Amino acid sequence: MTGAALADTREDTPDNNRDNPDTPTPTAEPEAAGKPPGLGDLLAPVRGRLLAAVVPQAAAAVCSMVPFIAVAELARALLASGGPDEGRAWAAAWTAVAALVARLVLYALAGGLTHHADADLQLGLRRRIARHLGRLPLGWFTENSSGEVKKAAGDDISTLHHLVAHTALEVTAAVVAPVTALVYLLTVDWRLALVALLPLLLGFWFFKQAMSGGDEVTGRFFASMGRVNAAVVEFVHGITVVKAYGRTARAHRAYDDAADDFAVFFRDWIMSTTRASSAAGFALSGPAALLVATAAGTLFVTQGWADAVDIVPFVLLGPALTGSVMGLAQSGHAVQGGMESARRLHALLATPPLPEAPAPQPLGQPGLVELSGVRFGYDDTTEVLAGIDLTLRPGTVTALVGASGSGKSTLARLVPRFWDVTAGSVRIGGTDVRELASAELYRQVSFVFQDPHLLRTTVRDNIRLARPDADDTAVEAAARSARIHERILRLPRGYDSVVGDDAVLSGGESQRLAVARALLADAPVLVLDEATSFADPESEAAVQQALSALAAGRTLLVIAHRLATVRDADHIVVLDEGRVSEQGTHDELLNLGGRYARMWALQKGDAR
Numbered sequence: 182m183t184g185a186a187l188a189d190t191r192e193d194t195p196d197n198n199r200d201n202p203d204t205p206t207p208t209a210e211p212e213a214a215g216k217p218p219g220l221g222d223l224l225a226p227v228r229g230r231l232l233a234a235v236v237p238q239a240a241a242a243v244c245s246m247v248p249f250i251a252v253a254e255l256a257r258a259l260l261a262s263g264g265p266d267e268g269r270a271w272a273a274a275w276t277a278v279a280a281l282v283a284r285l286v287l288y289a290l291a292g293g294l295t296h297h298a299d300a301d302l303q304l305g306l307r308r309r310i311a312r313h314l315g316r317l318p319l320g321w322f323t324e325n326s327s328g329e330v331k332k333a334a335g336d337d338i339s340t341l342h343h344l345v346a347h348t349a350l351e352v353t354a355a356v357v358a359p360v361t362a363l364v365y366l367l368t369v370d371w372r373l374a375l376v377a378l379l380p381l382l383l384g385f386w387f388f389k390q391a392m393s394g395g396d397e398v399t400g401r402f403f404a405s406m407g408r409v410n411a412a413v414v415e416f417v418h419g420i421t422v423v424k425a426y427g428r429t430a431r432a433h434r435a436y437d438d439a440a441d442d443f444a445v446f447f448r449d450w451i452m453s454t455t456r457a458s459s460a461a462g463f464a465l466s467g468p469a470a471l472l473v474a475t476a477a478g479t480l481f482v483t484q485g486w487a488d489a490v491d492i493v494p495f496v497l498l499g500p501a502l503t504g505s506v507m508g509l510a511q512s513g514h515a516v517q518g519g520m521e522s523a524r525r526l527h528a529l530l531a532t533p534p535l536p537e538a539p540a541p542q543p544l545g546q547p548g549l550v551e552l553s554g555v556r557f558g559y560d561d562t563t564e565v566l567a568g569i570d571l572t573l574r575p576g577t578v579t580a581l582v583g584a585s586g587s588g589k590s591t592l593a594r595l596v597p598r599f600w601d602v603t604a605g606s607v608r609i610g611g612t613d614v615r616e617l618a619s620a621e622l623y624r625q626v627s628f629v630f631q632d633p634h635l636l637r638t639t640v641r642d643n644i645r646l647a648r649p650d651a652d653d654t655a656v657e658a659a660a661r662s663a664r665i666h667e668r669i670l671r672l673p674r675g676y677d678s679v680v681g682d683d684a685v686l687s688g689g690e691s692q693r694l695a696v697a698r699a700l701l702a703d704a705p706v707l708v709l710d711e712a713t714s715f716a717d718p719e720s721e722a723a724v725q726q727a728l729s730a731l732a733a734g735r736t737l738l739v740i741a742h743r744l745a746t747v748r749d750a751d752h753i754v755v756l757d758e759g760r761v762s763e764q765g766t767h768d769e770l771l772n773l774g775g776r777y778a779r780m781w782a783l784q785k786g787d788a789r
């Protein structure tokens with residue numbers, strides 16, 4: 182991906198500002214002092230609307246009980262001992278109709294309010310995340326997988342949808358409807374009403390039994406499930422190695438063991454909770470409520486404690502007392518899921534961005550890159566670069582070579598400010614990269630790394646990503662220089678072929694496409710880290726030659742493992758454990774007879 186292209190997605194700039202105390206500290210999303218932010222903080226922007234939605238929802242829940250109450254009253258009016266009361270019967274019927282209409286309107290109002298709030302919340306969160314991602318150090322993206330970002334920006338925000346749009350309303354209805362029924366039943370016969378509550382109390386008790394040790398069991402469930410998933414992922418990822426080395430049976434066994442452990446745990450868990458949860462389910466079911474209402478009603482009537490007609494309301498409304506409790510358990514799960522998502526979203530939003538210089542400085546001589554006293558470590562314990570002084574001049578190619586792990590890629594990535602130095606400075610055109618506006622920085626530096634990222638669009642648009650207005654001649658010239666033009670012409674639709682669709686490219690071809698893209702971006706500084714490593718030696722040499730020709734007026738920093746491809750570089754820098762151990766031209770370094778000369782002899786021997 183070219184720097185110029187990335188510039189569009191970034192707004193701000195330097196973190197790790199240990200060297201630069203004047204620069205403001207990174208502005209991660211604020212957190213309440215002492216308390217980790219949670220779901221409540223995330224929902225704060227829509228809290229008012231959610232509360233406003235609860236009012237019509239509560240009224241709708243009352244209205245949902247009114248038709249049952251009306252039917253009960255209708256029965257009592259028609260079956261009254263003094264004969265049918267026609268006026269009361271009609272009043273009950275009309276009340277039922279009015280309540281049904283009101284319920285419809287109120288539900289729509291409440292649902293509209295929460296869905297509106299949900300849409301705003303999602304939009305706001307997605308914008309915040311996109312803005313925040315654009316301000317994170319580029320290095321953050323090398324350490325955090327796109328899967329994690331997708332989970333937060335996509336899945337976690339979607340999880341919040343159910344919570345915001347539905348859960349508050351479901352909980353309100355699940356509480357208000359039974360309370361309405363209970364209040365009415367208390368007015369009919371308070372003794373029978375208390376008896377009708379028995380299934381609810383029993384159900385709660387059994388439910389509590391079923392859930393005992395819930396946190397511990399849930400923890401074990403996820404741990405066990407995690408082991409199964411890890412075994413599957415390991416098996417699938419390593420399938421080629423596993424097969425090639427004939428270890429299929431062993432890899433299978435790891436998966437079998439994890440699956441067996443999970444099966445044993447799950448069986449024990451289900452066995453231990455099945456009885457209690459089934460009993461809870463039965464106690465809270467409609468038939469149990471009916472059974473209690475009719476049995477208690479029969480007793481009351483036969484004992485002369487109540488009129489037969491007063492049993493009707495209990496038969497009609499008894500099931501409503503318990504019907505919504507199981508739904509409440511589901512809502513509990515939704516809240517738990519929402520809290521988990523909120524935690525992840527907050528973690529992402531709390532990642533410190535690179536601070537942007539308050540007053541960005543203008544650029545001096547474009548293309549001049551100076552590293553002075555550069556020290557850097559990914560953590561506080563290990564120093565990867567231990568004092569680098571280096572000048573990359575416009576019009577020259579500088580090659581970084583050295584053993585694996587000597588810090589070449591780290592050094593190259595400090596130029597486009599993937600991270601900030603721990604000490605020292607990186608200057609472009611005389612200005613510290615921390616003092617440059619990020620858009621300016623990415624106009625100055627393009628980079629191509631070993632694993633180029635191509636977008637699922639036409640080859641042409643992939644090449645002109647950084648300069649969408651570039652004409653076809655310019656695109657083709659860049660492709661020619663990167664030695665990929667001929668290959669593109671052989672694609673089914675040439676430059677209009679779509680990557681991943683009818684443009685299926687090898688690793689080396691993708692890299693050359695990325696090089697073409699970087700060339701077209703035309704930044705004064707070009708950083709290439711193993712950018713042609715997948716290419717065969719012949720085309721790698723050809724691309725490197727083309728790049729050298731293009732170096733006129735540009736500053737090139739090249740990392741290549743094959744020394745033959747950089748022997749013509751103007752300046753070769755040998756890194757050893759984070760320090761420059763030798764530097765000079767190919768011939769100078771060979772004459773020196775040091776590390777470079779040994780590496781060269783070794784690679785020449787290999788080549789023979």
Ligand SMILES: Nc1ncnc2c1ncn2[C@@H]1O[C@H](COP(=O)(O)OP(=O)(O)OP(=O)(O)O)[C@@H](O)[C@H]1O
Binds near residue numbers: 323586589
């Ligand atoms: N993102 C990272 N987080 C933590 N440590 C890292 C990270 N990237 C590299 N390192 C460590 O920093 C050291 C230097 O790595 P670097 O990739 O810069 O070396 P290199 O010379 O480019 O190696 P190679 O030639 O194998 O690519 C290594 O010890 C590596 O493990």
